[in-house]
Amino acid sequence: MAYFPFFIDIQDKHCLVVGGGAVASRKVNVLLSFGVYITVVAPVICDELKELEKEEARLILLEREFQTTDISQSFFVIAATSNATVNEAISVLCKQANTLVNVADSRENSNYLFPSIVKRGDVVVGTSTSGNSPDLAKWVRTQLEEAIPDYVAELTASLGMYRDVIKERVPSKEKRKEAFKELLYLGMKAQGKVDDTMLEKVLKDLK
Structure with a gap:
């Protein structure tokens, strides 16, 4: 059975990562770009995470064994230790607490996939x-x-900025659809660059 891909706002949410090796490090790096607060708990934590902690205020490293109370404030948990028994125990605790948990390399013990x-x-x-x-x-x-392409990031931000302008200035729903599509087309041609001149051209062409 395929898993449904929910897109959920995790900015400012708290994540617990149990494990301090390469797998944990990869997941932490991805999550930080979404504005998550992360606590990593492990007896031994890799150098990459230690260096990252110096740069990231949202990352806290605790070099110690996992404690059951660690999950209490977590919106979601990642169990990424090298000990399958520990990972499974964390999974059981999280499910009992109705907390989302992902166990590395074990979909059976996970209730969400990374x-x-x-x-x-x-x-x-x-x-x-x-x-x-x-x-x-x-x-x-x-x-x-x-x-x-990389320019999609800039293009998305620009289209989002002009979206409200178009909705305000174009009453017709069908015309708005045309405007959104045309502005997207022009932005793609300009490799992500969208400006007021393009917007005014699109609005003029609608008339």
């Missing part, structure tokens, strides 16, 4: 094989990374 992500500003594409083949998910992500 997708393979392509992010260009506010454009986010998450791919998943429902845990069947992480390598395939990574391959799909690579294809998307090559297909989606």
Whole structure:
């Protein structure tokens, strides 16, 4: 059964990551770009995370064993230790507390999956094989990374900025659709650049 891809606002939410190795580090790096507060708990924490903590105020590292009370303030949890028994125990605790939990390499113990992500500003594409083949998910992500240009981030921000202007100045729903499509087309041609001149051209052409 395929998993449904919810897109959820996790900015300023609290995440607990149990484990301090390479897997934990990869997930932490992705999550920080979404504005999450992260606490990492592990007896040994890798140098990459220690360096990242110096730069990221939202990241806290606790070099100690996991404690059951650690999950109490967490919106979601990632269990990424090298001990399957510990990971499973964390999963049980989280499910009992109705807390979202992802266990690395164990969809059976997870109630959400961590997708393979392509992010260009506010454009986010998450791919998943429902845990069947992480390598395939990574391959799909690579294809998307090559297909989606970097300028999409700037283009998305600009289109969002002009969206309200168009809605205010164009009463007709059908005309607004035309305007949105035309502005997108012009922005794509200009490799992400959208300005007032383009907007006025689009609005003039509608008349």
